[in-house]
Amino acid sequence: MLDERMVERFTLVERTAREQEIKKSRFIAVAGPVEDEAAAKAFIAALSDPAASHNCWAWRLGQNYRFNDDGEPGGTAGKPILAAIDGQGLDYVAVVVSRWFGGVLLGSGGLMRAYGGTAALCLREAEKMALVDNVSGTVACGFSELTLVQARLGSLSGVQVGVQAFTDTGAILSVSAPKPEAGNVGELVANLTSGRSVMHWKE
Incomplete structure (x- = not known):
């Protein structure tokens, strides 16, 4: 947590x-x-x-x-x-x-x-x-949602998004966000993908 x-x-x-x-x-x-x-x-x-x-x-x-x-x-x-x-x-x-x-x-x-x-x-x-503490994590997205997730997350203040690796079905994104916004970022990812993608933050 x-x-x-x-x-x-x-x-x-x-x-x-x-x-x-x-x-x-x-x-x-x-x-x-x-x-x-x-x-x-x-x-x-x-x-x-x-x-x-x-x-x-x-x-x-x-x-x-x-x-x-x-x-x-x-x-x-x-x-x-x-x-x-x-x-x-x-x-x-x-x-x-x-x-x-x-x-x-x-x-x-x-x-x-x-x-x-x-x-x-x-x-x-x-x-x-x-000073704002950042937290980093990853999320797996399907090809159909990839562009939307990248664009929406990238538009958030203080959030950085990059492709960590491509998979057969989509890509794994690396995400960095201000710690207080981590919950909102996870919720946004879940909403954009109808719950198919879940943010995994590093402890």
Whole structure:
């Protein structure tokens, strides 16, 4: 069974940067959407400034996450940045906070507030969009109904349809749909084929 009770998650529309000065140290946070771990690593590599004293970062990709203190005391930079991401319900997001040391020590608490606060400021002001979980499945259709089913499903927002394989009697279609719409898609397929075709969703 598909559980449609989802916590709504958001990602960023585009890259955003914010800067602030804290006790003579300069902090710049850059946040952006990332599709996967490779994209997150590329984002961090591209946005880390070699001239900065530290380039601390964090990213969240569903259940996967990473963070790094880049030489700052353990737990004072990467983890607060990740907390800023999670605190705003964001996913598929990477954040780099670069620091130029200004000569005044901030202490552990001060560093946590500086890194986490700069990341949070950047993320709060960034434009966001809802993330939609998709579910994929297959349905077998006869030749007489194939074109109609493809056309009707393909016209639905967020639904993608492709031919996975042809059979002697028709074709097996691969279907991807937003999880909340899965029930409606299955019902539409059943109605279009008078119950002869049944959507099979992958768990």
